[in-house]
Structures are given as C-alpha cells and as structure tokens.
Amino acid sequence: MSSEAMAAKPENPRNPLEGVNFAELELNLYRPRTLFSALLSGVVSCMTFFALIPLFAVLWMLLWRGGQKLSLALFTSLPPAPLEQGGGFGNAIIGTFVMVGLAALISIPIGIFTGVFLAEAKKSKVAETVRFAAKVLTGFPSILAGVFAYGAVVLETGGYSAIAGGIALSILMLPTIILTSESAVAMVPARMKEASIGMGATGAQTVWMVLLPTALPGILTGIMLAIARAAGETAPLLFTALFSNYWLISHGRGDLMQPTASLAVLIYNFSGQPFANQVELAWAAALVLVFMVLIFNLIGQIFSRNEVQQ
C-alpha cells in the first residue's frame, strides 16, 4: 500500500500496528527487558574472560618457572638422580619423538585409507559401523589405551618397550586421523572426481592423483592435531614405555624393546618428588612439551587455511 493510500484512510480499522506500544520496544536500559538482556550479556562476557584465565596462568607459570631453568645442557644430559644437581631430559625428548613417530607410522596409513574408504562408501553398513566406532573411540580414555597395550604387547613380549608405548599412542591417534581424512576427502568437489573417472582413470588412480592431493591440507591438519595430542599424553605411556634414565641408543645400538623415557612421564615422575632440582626440571620439561604441542597445533592451523571449502 502506498503512503498516499495510508494517508487517505487514517481511520483504517485493520491497521496492524494499532495497539502496539512503541515505547515498550525502545532500547533503553531503564526498561527491565533491555536491562535483563544487557546484564546477561555482561555475565556471559565475564564468564568467557574467566574461562581463558587458566590458559594464560599456565603459560605464564611455565615461562616464569620453566624459563629460569632453560639452558642448552637440558637437551643434552640425562635426568639426575635424587639430590644430584643439574641434569636434563635429552633422552626424554628423543623418547617422545621416537614413540610419537612410531605411533604416526602405524596410524597414518591406516587412518588415511580408512578415511578414503569412509568417504567413498558413504552409506554402506561397514562404513557406518567404522564411522561410529571412530566417533566413540575419540572419547576413549587414554589410560585404557595403555591398559590395552599392556595386555596385548607388554605381557606378550615380556617387558616395557618403546614399541608398546607407540602402539598405545597410535590407538589414540587413529580416530582423529580417520575422521579428519574422511571429511577432507568428502569435501573434494564431486565434479573433480567425476572428471577423473570420466577420463577413464581407475578408482585407485582417482584417489592417488585427484582426491588425496586435493584433500592433503585437511588430512595434514588432522595428522598434526593427532600428533600434538599424542605428544602430550602421559597415561598410555606410564606402564607401557615406563621410564628410563639412559639414552635410547647406548653402546652404539638402539633398542626399541627396552623401557623408554618420555617428557610427559618425566614431568609426572618429577612433580611428585620433594627435591627442588627435580621440580624445576619438571617445569622446564613442561615448557618444552607445551612448546612442542603448540608448534604442532600451529602447523595444523596453517594447513587448515589451505583446506578445500565447500
């Protein structure tokens, strides 16, 4: 209705705006409705702010207490005995890398190919089951992965080992890699896949030459996040890799079947000790560990910027 028609019939009995109290709708803090809204906005802002305090508190304490102790010798020497001064955690850093590397070697191929299968066989019974299993396993308590590796590897081979630790970590990495690979492959535009198949490429060629290269950033993001999580895990290593005060490579040969140190277990062991030197080392190790985890997270986020968006 034009404005002229409105003006011509001011006494329109069907005026939809009749009876609306416009003053009631005004944004004014003196009105209880507006005040309530503004108050809740303030409450939610404060709660978000408080939720972030622990993150900065932890980072600050790490830099303050761990940073004081930080020196090059930490990375090249072995953990000290009680009451001994100095020392470091060089073997624990190597142990962490070795076990996370082992876990990655196991879980990356299985994870990516399972992810490809899920993305291709979307609705089949097997795919649905695998997807559900992977989703449930993402919440699998890390200590139970350790219990499993203890039963399946440590009891079978007769001793604590880096292999057992790696297997325990790989169980925790698998679901993350599977689910991120699946979503990354599913994000590849259907026309690219159809073009490849239309040119006569086989399924395997399509996967290797079209799907995987296009989905690579997404897959790498998932791998980096899984590695970051695995590097910080303590519980699965406590009684699979145990701990060791010695280098992984001794007398010129490395042995993956012996107890192995890791940064996370070192922090746990040293935090409960009454010796100041050990506690300081635990803080320094925590700083190094968090730094490593953050680096992996950061790399993952850089990859995720190149992801295919639908």
Add this chain to the structure above:
Amino acid sequence: MATEPSIEQARAEVAGWNPGQIWQPPTNAQRWYDVAFRRLCFAFAVFMILLSAWLILEIAFEAMPAFGQYGVQFLYGTTWDPNKSRYSILPEIWGTLYTSLLALVIGTAFGVAAAIFLSERYLGELVFRLLKMFGLHLHPFWGRLPDRLEALLKNLIELLAAVPSVVYGLWGIFVVIPLIRPYCNWLHEQFGWFPLFSTTLSGPGILPAVFVLSIMILPTITAISRDALVAVPAKLRMAAYGLGATRWETILGVLLPTASRGIFGGIVLGFGRALGETMALAMLVGNANRLTVSLFSPANTLAALLANNFPEASAQQIPVLMYAALVLLAITLVVNIFGALVLERAAAKAEAK
C-alpha cells in the same frame, strides 16, 4: 591479448604428466592394482572394527581371573588392601562419578557461556563499534580486525584443550592448591557442619581436581555447543528480532532450545572426557581410598587408581586392575555411545530442516 596456450604448454603445466596413462585404457596391471587398492582400503576399515572389538575383549579377557575371584562384590565393597588381597572399588567409582559431575556443572556453565559469547560475536561487535568511533571500520587493515579477533578467541579456547593434562596437573600441584588452600580452610572453619566442607584441605583433594578437570572439558563443550548455535537457521533469529524480542529473549527462547540437542550431546561427550581423564586427577585428587562428599577431602578415581598402581603391580594385582579398567571402560563406553547417538540425531534433524 595472450595467445592460446599450446597443448605442449598445457601438458607441461600438469604435474606428473605421463601421456601413457591417459591415452590408453587401463592396463591389466593397473586394473589389478585398482582392485588391490580397494580391497586394502576395505581391509583397513574392517581392521578398525576388529580393533574396537579387540580393545574391549583384551581388557575383558585379562580381567576374567579377578572377575571369577571377586565377583560382583568388587563393585560395592570399600576395602583396597593388597596385604590381605582384598580388593573392591566402590570409593573409586564414586570418586570418578562425583568429580566428573562437579566438573561437568562448572564446565557446562562456563563452556556454554563461552559458546554463546562466540556465536553472538560479542567481541567482534565491540571492536567494530570502537573502530566506528574512530572511523576506521572500513579501513583495509583495521576493518578486518573484528573477524580476526573472533578467530583468535576461538583458537585460544581450543588451546585450553591442547595443553597436556600432565602440565595442568603440575600447575595444579604448585599453583592452584597453595592458592585455594587458605580460603578452603576458612570455609571449613566457618561452615564445617555443611557436608561439602566437612574436612580441611591439607594438600591434594577433590576441589583442585574438579577445578582442573572443568578447565579440561570446557573446550569440548564450547566447540560442540558453538557449532550447534551457529547451525541455527538465521531466519529463526530474524523472526524473533522482528517480533520485538531482545537479544537475550531470542537466545533463551529461540536459539538455545533449537540448539539444545547439539549442546546436550556436547555436554555428554564432555562428561565422557571427564570420566576417563587420568593424569590431572592422579596428581591432584590425593589417591585416598575414601568414600566422601567433602570437597576438600582426598579421594580416588578409577583412572587415577590404574595410573598409580599399574607400574608397580604384582602378577596377582594385574587381573584386579584389569577388572577396574573394565568397569571404567563400561562407564565411558555407555556415556560416549550415548553422546555420539545424541549428536548424530541432532545432525540428522538439522539436515532435515
């Protein structure tokens, strides 16, 4: 105008160009490779299912001897005495549920608040208004600031989950416990008759453990709730504003009810996280075999029990610990399967819209 690129140039641009592969139909070798590759992917997928079954069966199998010896009494007795070989885990089951539920209450309150803060873009809006005051809101650099800060805030909350739990445990021992101890003991002196404050905090205890635990599950709840809130169709929000609702009338009356399934799923998964969390609890809860409701008393949880006893367990103790692991597995599986089902149904419902 640029000339049409020749076919050779185009070929050179295609990485890994191998004319033989496209000019011919697949050779037999390529066909066999294709079949083998498909089978391999399928085999890995089946392996994943078998692995899930193996995880459960391995723990159940190792627990069988203890199950035969201690039976159901294991679940409701309160003694843990390695000297007399008498074991039962009611205090641990109670401690696991109690700490997780308390952490869930705190984690949910702050997690959902943060999810609303993120999905409503409060920060971006505030920065935009500030920029507008200085006339910079269309500036090529400053104009992007609101979006960037929003993304940064989201990443920071996700970083809360990236910090390893053992580091939170270390922080809890040396920072949180000394910090809250005087206040807790004051509460005990003033309100000691109240069951929650019935003991003093002499070191590790339930409260510091719950505090750290709630920080650890907050990012899970926030991430899933935020996704659920963002997925609410914009027309619902516009309709609510159009009817004259204020922002919070819209949030409470329209957005939260619509996203409630997703938020609930996130809370259930957060609960699953809390139940299985090990290191922070092993370091902070005190490892005392005690059945208590006091917030300041030491206690124990299933995961912490495993972490503390497994490394030095004797051959007789292993099946007992495996039995405890089986109980933990059963509880977390039920919670996680329930959470996954809720989220699946929430997603299916959102798709149907």
